[in-house]
Structure formats: structure tokens, C-alpha cells
Amino acid sequence: AQTVTQSQPEMSVQEAETVTLSCTYDTSESDYYLFWYKQPPSRQMILVIRQEAYKQQNATENRFSVNFQKAAKSFSLKISDSQLGDAAMYFCAYRSANAGNMLTFGGGTRLMVKP
Amino acid sequence: KAGVTQTPRYLIKTRGQQVTLSCSPISGHRSVSWYQQTPGQGLQFLFEYFSETQRNKGNFPGRFSGRQFSNSRSEMNVSTLELGDSALYLCASSSINTGGNTIYFGEGSWLTVV
Numbered sequence A: 001a002q003t004v005t006q007s008q009p010e011m012s013v014q015e016a017e018t019v020t021l022s023c024t025y026d027t028s029e030s031d032y033y034l035f036w037y038k039q040p041p042s043r044q045m046i047l048v049i050r051q052e053a054y055k056q057q058n059a060t061e062n063r064f065s066v067n068f069q070k071a072a073k074s075f076s077l078k079i080s081d082s083q084l085g086d087a088a089m090y091f092c093a094y095r096s097a098n099a100g101n102m103l104t105f106g107g108g109t110r111l112m113v114k115p
Numbered sequence B: 001k002a003g004v005t006q007t008p009r010y011l012i013k014t015r016g017q018q019v020t021l022s023c024s025p026i027s028g029h030r031s032v033s034w035y036q037q038t039p040g041q042g043l044q045f046l047f048e049y050f051s052e053t054q055r056n057k058g059n060f061p062g063r064f065s066g067r068q069f070s071n072s073r074s075e076m077n078v079s080t081l082e083l084g085d086s087a088l089y090l091c092a093s094s095s096i097n098t099g100g101n102t103i104y105f106g107e108g109s110w111l112t113v114v
Helices: none
Strands: A003-005 A010-014 A019-021 A024-026 A032-039 A046-052 A064-069 A074-079 A088-096 A109-114 B005-007 B010-013 B019-024 B031-038 B042-050 B053-057 B064-068 B074-078 B087-094 B109-113
Touching (some): A010 A019, A019 A109, A032 A064, A032 A074, A046 A064, A046 A074, B005 B087, B019 B087, B019 B109, B042 B064
Parallel strands (some): A010 A109
Antiparallel strands (some): A003 A024, A019 A074, A032 A046, A088 A109, B005 B019, B031 B042, B031 B087, B042 B053, B064 B074
């Protein structure tokens, strides 16, 4: 079974600065997808960014980018120019390419943004 | 385009009762998944339905069950409620059954068991 680990329960960043959230995963599969989801106080999960394991190029979405290290099974999220609206819980998630739409989530990282 | 809609948003039940939660996926989406979120266990996968068939099931007791209708709407049922079933139940929908397609989540149903 796959496992996803987020070792930072809480992180804090100054507004306009950069922060990196860590995620590691364990799998024996070669074809899979990785995601970062944001959960604001409303509790609705919002997709931030996704990475296909077969792509070597790291995904980027505006201020959000990932550092995907397949051999190390590491998938970190970098948030640049942090904004107050970025404050939320962030979850790393894994999905096998052959197991439908089942997501395995990490424990989450609470990000606080200081003005 | 309407998002994933979950009803009811909040409910309180007594131990031993049963509860049914409903989820309407985004129009055109045929895959619906359910997750339980608690402070202690985090986000855990319950089950997934695609075209009215259960495709995947998480490690939950048989008290947790679900179904999907021909219009893709889904319900989950929890029987003989326990205090530990108090949680946020999230529903998610997707357009196809696999691959890198985006999974969209609803706002959840808050269940409190007293």
C-alpha cells in the first residue's frame, strides 16, 4: 500500500516571502500522479498543482511550483510571493494510474502567513 | 457550471442511529469518491463509484456503505453510529475513471454523533 508523509505539521512564512512544504511517499509503482491540495477554513479541498510521475519536468502554476524527485520519492511544494490568502492546510496526495480516482493523503501542513 | 454539492451540510445524530449523506457530482462526471476527515486519522478514503459500480473500497467496517444512481448522484450510509464516526465527510467527483484528470471536492457534510 502507498503511504504519504508530510513531516511539517505547521509552517509559517512572512507575506511576500517564499516557503517550501515537504512531502515524501512510498510506492512500488512506476506510474502515478501526485497532487497538492489546499484546504481553507471552508474545508473545501482545492487543487493547487499536480505532477505526472512520467514527466521529468517539474509542474508550475503561477506562484506555485513543485520539486519532484522520483528516485527519492519526494514531492515538495514551493509557494513564492506568499499572500495572506495562502494561509490554509495543505495536503499532499498520491494517486495510482491504475486504481481509479482513489487518493492517498498525507497528514497535512498548516501554513500560516504573517502580514 | 455547478460544483460538487453535498447535503446535508451539518447534522447531529445519536449513537446507534443511522445516517445517509448525499452527493451530486459535477454535471457529466461519472466517478464519485467519498472520504472521511477526522483530527486523529486525517483524510481517509472510503469508497469510489463509477457508472453505478463500486471500483475501490477503503479499510472501513461494513457499517459504511454507499451506492451510485444512474444520474451519477451518490449516497453513503453509516449504520449503528458510533461516537468515532463524528467527522467531515467529503465527496469528490471526476470526469473519467482514471488518469491525471482533476478530482473536484464538495464542501463536505459535518456529522456529529452524540
